Amino acid sequence: MARKSSKKRTQDYVKHIGQIPGTLIYTGEKSDKDFQVECFDYTKENVEESILLNIEEVINYKETDSVTWINIDGLKHTDKIENIGKQYNLHPLVLEDIVNTTQRPKIDEYEAYLFVVLKMLYYDKNGSLVIEQVSLVLGKNYVLTFQESEGDVFGTIRNRLRHNNGRIRGLKSDYLMYALIDAVVDNYYTIIETLGNKIEDLETELFEGHAREDVNIEIQQLKREILRVRRAIFPLREIISRITKDDQPLIYKRTITYYRDIYDHLIQVSENIDIYREMIWSLMDMYMTTISNKMNEVMKVLTIIATIFIPLTFIAGIYGMNFKFIPELQYKYGYFVLWGIMILMFLAMLYYFKRKKWL
Template sequence: MPKNAKKKRTQNYKKQIGQVPGALIYTGAKEGNKLHLHVFDYNNEDYKEGDLDSVEEAFRFKDSETVTWFNLNGLNFVNEIETIGNHYKLHPLILEDIVNTSQRPKIDTYQDYIFIVLKMMYYDDSEKIISEQVSLVLGKNYVLTFQEAEGDVFNSVRQRIKTKKGRIRSEGADYLLYALIDAIVDHYYAIIETMGNKIEDLEDDLFTGLTQEEIAQQIQNLKREVLKIRRAIFPLREIINRLEKNENGLIKEKTTHFFRDVYDHVIQVTETLDIYREMIWSLMDMYMTTISNKMNEVMKVLTIIATIFIPLTFIAGIYGMNFANMPELQYKYGYYIVWIVMIVVLVGMLVYFKRKKWL
């Protein structure tokens, strides 16, 4: 990208202006994704896992006695999402929120299901934050998840189902929902840990005087990351609160204790983010102070050089006036005497500045 080129801003809401409420308009930028359907169906004794060729294959799991986790990757396939929504009797506004990737994290409670929107975040190999919207629907014995693209933070949950590790296979769909939300929140911890390391590295560079030009950009990027994470996790407190107080019977009382633990994690992450935000502002102040101090050092050196040359210029000016009656001009050693005087003045001023610790 050229140095002076401006980054093009996304304008997702333009796609929705003038549309009928409930219209399925995909607002994301990942149009080239392939549709990927995956299902886990399990109970305490056994589990089944596999990819599906069509959304209709998932319909048979809706009324089963086992717990079913159906995952769809590819929010640009709005027809398939609408088909799933019609079969599971999801409200049209719910389907609209699923494909609207600019949706704020939230929770909507209905009689037969609970709908949740979250922001899943993780660092890629280049330590760039990947943010993706995840929609979750909790029913009596199923959980539906909708993701924009391949790649997520749920591998640990899948592994626990496969290996029967922990209590997930012996619990219901509400515990599966908890496990998925907990996996998302756990990755917030990984993000803020990496962010903390970045802040400490920048602090070290600033204290050691390594104020490269890109440090200002790095600080600005950290500010954006903090705001992005804060917008994603701040609404989670309300979401978890409403899950704890839910009264439609989809979440068992014993599962609410686990959600309370997630709530504590959310509070901890939020408080850490607030601390990091203050530290980043301090980093910017420290950077500006360092730049100012360097400028002062430059001005100090230039001032000292100018001060040294003032008396030398005065002496040279006196003897450069070429008056006829200046006796020193006719003296045989006058030239050498002037040089000696100028050198003595120069050395004397340097010694004086050194004693004053101006050098």
């Protein structure tokens, strides 16, 4: 499972020590990604999709009557992010938070726009959990989204805009931001389902007694994975709650119902995370119990073997003594009789242990 090392996290914090507030310092890991600006400008009747090669073109969509979604990929390019921020009059602290990928999910209210930070979760082709920061800026007729690199969970939103599916092209930018957040939250269900399957597989493996030697490492990794998911998802509930309860001038009342639906989904996801978290702790207890039971089985077998050989060793010890006069030593069939007695004792003890169900 890929995750940022403690050394890398420490370096990220050190970068900000002593810096002027509003200084743009990229703290992510995807530093080799290209910069790309994707634009969807639409009304109910038509939509225009384009890739903006010139950054200055983004200002053309700020005061239009249509609704515009501008998606920026490549947070490493802080100079270009700063340029876009100046054109849309974004506060320097907002730009600083956009490129600081360790930011906790939050919402900030400004006079002309809302700024939202959330975490987009998905599994890459190697099956590793990826947590990518997505920043959204909601204006009167536009939504800006900032991502570390190309590739996201917004494919369905793009298709709905292209084919005019649903009500997205008939409503304002507040509904567009809802649709984007909803796409992120819907993908949380995929993450939760995958985690649930992993936990159930481990539980079955432990319950049936076929646990691998490295299963404890897998349990620990899964526990860390759930904690990462929990830290990424839980703060989003507070964000959506503020949107639904506060009087936001940029969010129309008709859209509040949709945000409440997101909140309900987040509650359900959060409950599942708590359940899986408890199950992980139970898996660790089950693993320790399984190890203990295996050790007990080994000790039981060794104890039975030792118990069987104690009387046999006793008999062999008596007739192995070096006394001159031991009557049985002179008996012609004494050796065979002794072997017969020892074998009978062995079989009798096996029978007794089996009746007691110790074997």
